[in-house]
Amino acid sequence: MIAIENLSKTYGKLAVLDNLSVRFEGGRVVSIIGPNGAGKTTMSKCILGIVLPDSGDIKFKGESVLKKHAYRSEIGYMPQIGKYPENMKIRQVIEMVRDIRKDATRIDEELIGLYGLQNMYDKRMGSLSGGTKQKVSAALAFMFDPQVLILDEPTAGLDPISAEILKCKILKEKKKGKLILITSHIMSEIEEVADEVMCLMDGTVKFHDTISEIKQNANEERLSRAIAKIMNEED
């Protein structure tokens, strides 16, 4: 569904993405892991057109996304730290995004209901806690029934119950044939929801396998150990 071809991006002298090529197919949950600063967020932002790559191409359903915008109606994005206009209320933010994505055929308000966001509709975004902002981000990402979901450390600020709700939602959406990309550092969580793990290191793919393959290759029962083993071996 998404193909990244020879993608490079540098900030000043620092090469964040270095000739990165990778493909993601629908109906899968792909977990993107890697040390801090490996380029995980930059890669997601490139897919969304927030960050513009220096060279290379990104194809969504076979068509390049560079300098396009309509394809974003097929993508739901949950940023690592949701930044919202401080003096807008939750209701206004949701209404505005809905106004912009009027063409969406199906509106999915399940997460708004599960997180009880209606009760807080009149609170200003600036007065919300980090976790509540995350809930708003999650609700917005899933709202328009997109084909692709890009979730950047989705559970980092959520309480355990809310995180559980989100994980159930992810698995539910996967069954509908969606592609879900998750960046995360929590191995147990990855093991629960992901089918594949892609490891980024210094802007290139270190490995990209299914979870069972990774365990088999490393000859380990637990994913966290297997990944640690692979990383140490190749150093």
Place this chain on the structure above:
Amino acid sequence: MNKIIKYVLYDIVRSKIVVAYTLFLLLLSIGLFNLGGSPDKGLLSLLNLVLLTVPLISIVFATTHFYNSYEFMELLVSQPIRRSRIFLSEYWGVALSLSAAFLLGVGVPVLLFAPGATGLYLVLTGLFVTFIFVALAFLASVITRDKAKGIGIALLLWFYFALIYDGIVLLILYSFGDYPLEYATLALTALNPVDLGRVMVLLNLDVSAMMGYTGALYKSIFGSAWGVGIAFLVLLLWVLVPLLTSRRAFTRRDL
């Protein structure tokens, strides 16, 4: 595009700075018209103050607004909208609200106290200056991510157009006083939108008689409909060049 302008306007109206700006202009206009005696004198004083304050407030307000809207823009860029549309919505939102403040604060008093061609030129000049300086502010804002630097650049631009430029022109005129400088002065005027607006309004007042040969040349050029048309075209260019340059920069950078 209107959808996004709506939210930008909503945000600006809530900040109440535009309301304060309107009241300030209103007070200034009514005060000057009541002080001056003749409406022409009032217009002249108003012209000088408007050409000093409108650029300053427009450029500072637009720059701070742009930096404060980063979150809003970040939210929008991951949605299916063109970036240039986000940018132009921001521009129209700021420029229209400041223009509305100017029309209320200066346009209405001028209509009441000194209706006529000169007053119309003054209002048109003020509106153009607003659009030009909001465009320059956006240009300053896309150059750097650092808010303090951006506001610094914006203030420098204002200093340059409102104060320094005139000094440079005077220096040139003084140093090359032995040569015929009529056309050179004309070109120099076109290079500063504030001066261009000032000259256009001044020529409609009686004071132009005191401006000597250059004044006579100006009068012969700006006195004709053709000349005024060219002058407004130059002002329009002063809006479009910074606006399109900054839009281009905004669509080609990371957010």
